[in-house]
Amino acid sequence: MSTPFYVSPQQAMADRAEYARKGIARGRSVVVLQYTDGILFVAENPSRALHKVSEIYDRIAFAAVGKYNEFENLRIGGVRYADLRGYTYARTDVTARGLANVYAQTLGTIFSSVAEKPYEVELIVAEVGEGPEDDQVYRLPHDGSIVDEHGSVAVGGNADQISSYLDQRHRDGMTLGEALKLAMESLSRDTNGGERTLTADQLEVAVLDRTRPRQRKFRRLLGRQLSRLLEEGAAPGTGEADGEADASGATPDTPGSPEDDSGK
Template sequence: MAMQFYASPEQVQRDRSEYARKGIARGRSAVVLTYEGGILLVAENITTLRKISEIYDKIGFAAVGRYNEFENLRRAGVRMADLNGYSYDRRDVTGRGLANAYTQTLGAIFTETQKPYEVEICVAQVGASPETDELYRITYDGSVMDEPGFMAMGGQAEAISNVLRERHDTAADLPAALALAAEALGSVGGENGQTRKLDAKQLEVAVLDRRRKGRAFRRIAGAALTTLLEGGKDVPEKELGDVDAAPPNPAGDKPTVSAASEDTEDKSGEAAKAKAGDADPSEPADGVNGDGS
């Protein structure tokens, strides 16, 4: 009888952690930082797949690692936020609550399944001021950390964080914050340790704008992103991108009676009048006997 292979729980956890870290390190990085007007989310991304998305009114989501895994987490977070906002109040949906839910989910997956998720995610909630902004980093094993105004994920996150730590300023405007994020992402990954200059086609950018009421998430792409990267001033709000799934425009006044029913009623009325005109008044109506019964 063959003996079953044994590995200590500590060794199993170490193997899973190493597996997840290697998978995350193979992906491109993402940066989240606060600035004067809100929270900026920037990811190095050359595909059409989204690493940055909206979760709820004031809450954004950024992730690195395996796309199919963090996309499942994003969709689950959207459903949870919508359900809580609909059942209770929209103010009851918080970044902290979502971060706790993600922590429990990733922790259970890491300890109970054979393969851990190769993901690292950020839940960001914009507040009334930079001091009230919230950034939560959730790792593959369910650990959660409250980051102090900036964070980097994936790839060479430590080197990118060093650049952000030296120059991050909560009072900076959007162009300055975006320039810092692009420079930090480009500080790694070059040949022979050289820095890179990232252009608009290599970046996915979005903001949580604290000045907006309701849904604060806005994407920045195209000409607006190019202008900001080239050092231009803050672009007008109308030139910023919209949310991923904006509510439809309000419909015009709808008729209370359909055209089909009106045509049917008109035709029925004309037919009844024609029949009444053709009938002999001396004969009793249908269904009525001569004696009135």
């Protein structure tokens, strides 16, 4: 009987971390930026069925890169946690910090377990506050650590290069149009330093809009509204407040529309 090959715990953890990082780097990037009226999420994602950015609760959104089945399981678990806590206590007791702690425990346990492979995912959990100073953005790498981010953050793909680009150009007080333009410019840069052309069809864009008069602050930017923002670099109009139809053809207060509150 042969003797099992010995691997030190340090080397085993390093190998698991390298495995997870390589899997995450193969995915397309997601960037999150704070702007005057909220938090912007922009993902390079041509699929209209498989979302990288989703709503978790009233003021909380989730973005992820990596293996879809793994981060989708985490998203569903986060929604269940938020719904249960909001129902048991109060809606205001559901916070991004609490959700980030739950995700950190889950990712850390999986990463440390020798019985299963580490998750090839990196998450962002964000909560919009009453003002820009109250916004919360947390990045959770594959090992379950929590990084408190401010201003801008990028995950997946060539995240280091994109983050450096954003850090040099992001500033407080940006409008939605300015933030979207900066996100587009950062995602358009490839690993060789060149630039690509991205269109609205290749992007998944959503915001947590603190000025939205409804309890739920999450909304997606789709169709003509997104195209107009990309072309003009201007903030959106007051379509939600005055009942303007969105890209699906339903007004926000019409039952069955994507932003119907009846599901909460």
